[in-house]
């Protein structure tokens with residue numbers, strides 16, 4: 490595989506999240522191997538990786554839920570030491586987070602209004618408009634999809650600078666998932682806010698991302714603005730086998746046969762060189778993910 494550049498450097502002082510040499514071990518097993526990155530304000534980041542790659546651990550480090558080696562700063566603060574203070578400006582949804590089930594929706598909003606300085610009860614109620622959730626309903630009587638909508642209404646009612654979403658749509662049907670992300674984009678995102686999302690349904694969030702980070706086995710292997718991804722990577726589909734050797738000579742980072750056609754992905758190769766060889770396109774994030782994330786030893790049949 491070609492060496493992949495780590496892009497998106499931020500101006501000092503502008504980063505919402507900044508990590509240097511971020512390491513985490515559980516017992517003898519190191520699961521984050523020294524990550525360096527900056528996340529500027531006003532961007533929507535997708536944190537993408539296989540199961541067990543270290544995404545949740547990295548998010549937990551940002552949220553001050555786990556102590557790590559190296560340095561991590563969120564809004565200029567050490568999240569582990571300043572967690573309570575930071576949570577005024579950081580909101581998150583995770584697949585394991587739960588809302589108090591015994592409360593009515595109205596009671597939940599009133600409670601949050603009392604305990605969170607940046608929560609707006611009025612906003613939360615307004616975000617329920619257009620849903621089937623009524624303020625008198627008990628949380629425990631909501632369906633999974635309604636629970637996700639309630640969760641979203643709660644976090645969108647928090648005036649936060651950083652919103653972290655760890656698999657926020659797990660278990661939801663496609664309609665709810667699409668509505669969830671559309672709502673987030675239309676009703677929440679502003680230039681001052683930063684969004685960080687992990688999901689395995691990469692294709693569903695691709696349209697809204699400004700930047701991606703790929704984590705593989707505890708290493709950050711790609712950190713790039715989507716615009717750069719589109720400029721840098723090209724997918725070539727070859728239908729005429731006579732062009733295969735010429736294409737391989739340009740050193741693709743990935744090759745696969747699909748329905749009798751050869752699909753290759755190139756990193757930083759001029760499109761003019763590739764154009765005569767077949768049909769060109771920009772790879773989708775999921776194609777790029779498959780191309781860059783495979784571990785050669787785990788996929789000997791595709792290792793080159």
Ligand SMILES: Nc1ncnc2c1ncn2[C@@H]1O[C@H](COP(=O)(O)OP(=O)(O)OP(=O)(O)O)[C@@H](O)[C@H]1O
Pocket residue numbers: 515520538539540541542543544545546547
């Ligand atoms: N509390 C813990 N104790 C021991 N090992 C842990 C703990 N939390 C995570 N790990 C290990 O750290 C590694 C990274 O886990 P993490 O949850 O960060 O991955 P992930 O990328 O979020 O995966 P997934 O997509 O499956 O949620 C895994 O090998 C996991 O088993």
